Amino acid sequence: MAYVSGPVDSIIYFLAGGIFFFLFELISGLHRRESPQMIAMSLDYVPESLALGGVFAAGSGTAPLLALFIGLQNLPESFNVYRELIKTRSAKPERILFMMCLFIPLGPVFGSVGWMFLSEHVYCLGAIMLFASGGILYLIFQDIAPQSKLKRHWAPPLGAIFGFS
Numbered sequence: 001m002a003y004v005s006g007p008v009d010s011i012i013y014f015l016a017g018g019i020f021f022f023l024f025e026l027i028s029g030l031h032r033r034e035s036p037q038m039i040a041m042s043l044d045y046v047p048e049s050l051a052l053g054g055v056f057a058a059g060s061g062t063a064p065l066l067a068l069f070i071g072l073q074n075l076p077e078s079f080n081v082y083r084e085l086i087k088t089r090s091a092k093p094e095r096i097l098f099m100m101c102l103f104i105p106l107g108p109v110f111g112s113v114g115w116m117f118l119s120e121h122v123y124c125l126g127a128i129m130l131f132a133s134g135g136i137l138y139l140i141f142q143d144i145a146p147q148s149k150l151k152r153h154w155a156p157p158l159g160a161i162f163g164f165s
Contacts, residue, residue: 003126011165013127017047017134018161022154025142037084040139041077042103047132048074049107053114054125073136137161 001010021043048070055063078100085096118125141157 003122010130013130014134015165017131018138021135021138022158037081041081044132044136046110047128049110050114051129053111054118057115057119134161
């Protein structure tokens with residue numbers, strides 16, 4: 001929030017991230033696809049990597065803490081993706097782990113892009129971090145409330161995004 005102009009801009013970028021992830025889910029029909037967790041993990045991996053590279057390059061004292069939080073958030077997410085892929089695909093576990101490991105180089109690549117291009121553009125860096133935060137919060141609440149039988153299954157995660165804003 002310190003990188004963008006003020007609270008209104010912060011709210012706009014945060015809401016935009018949550019709404020973008022909602023619209024992506026709505027348009028692609030993620031709830032009917034084979035691996036929505038995998039697609040969700042892929043969606044938030046890129047902005048997280050960009051932001052992390054930029055934050056480290058900008059010399060922020062909170063960069064290691066941000067890296068820790070992102071790592072802690074990604075561990076259960078990747079575990080869920082693995083379980084989802086094991087359940088929905090007939091591939092061997094070794095093959096699924098190999099496929100998931102192919103995503104690993106994307107983090108350093110996008111982190112490097114963030115390092116090289118975003119360190120001098122802190123407003124853009126803040127906007128990306130807030131956008132990713134809104135999307136991640138949407139995904140967290142989308143994963144928490146799938147057991148509830150609602151006509152509008154997207155209402156609780158969108159409510160969380162607007163409530164947090």
